[in-house]
Amino acid sequence: MLAATGAIVQDLYTFPFMSKWYQGEKMWGLHEAAVKSGAMWQVLFFVGLLEIPFMLTLANGSVDGTGNIGFDPLGLKSDRRAVTEIK
Secondary structure, eight states: OOOHHHHHHHHHHGGGGGGGTTTSOOEEEEHHHHHHHHHHHHHHHHHHHHHHHHHHHHHOOOOOOSSSOOOOTTTOOOOHHHHHHHH
């Protein structure tokens, strides 16, 4: 739902500083302009960096199908929560 809202809002409102790069394109036009300017390569690169830990876990064979990839910065994982979620 948030993505749908973003798609609508970017057609209705443009930040004033964005006029330096974009000249009133709508959603698909913004995508094409971002590809031409090289911004999409940056997005692809940084999302790829975020995927590296999962790929390493996958390569080690330690993925057990539960979605646990070892990322728990807040320390919320506990055995009690795992059993509760399964039930």
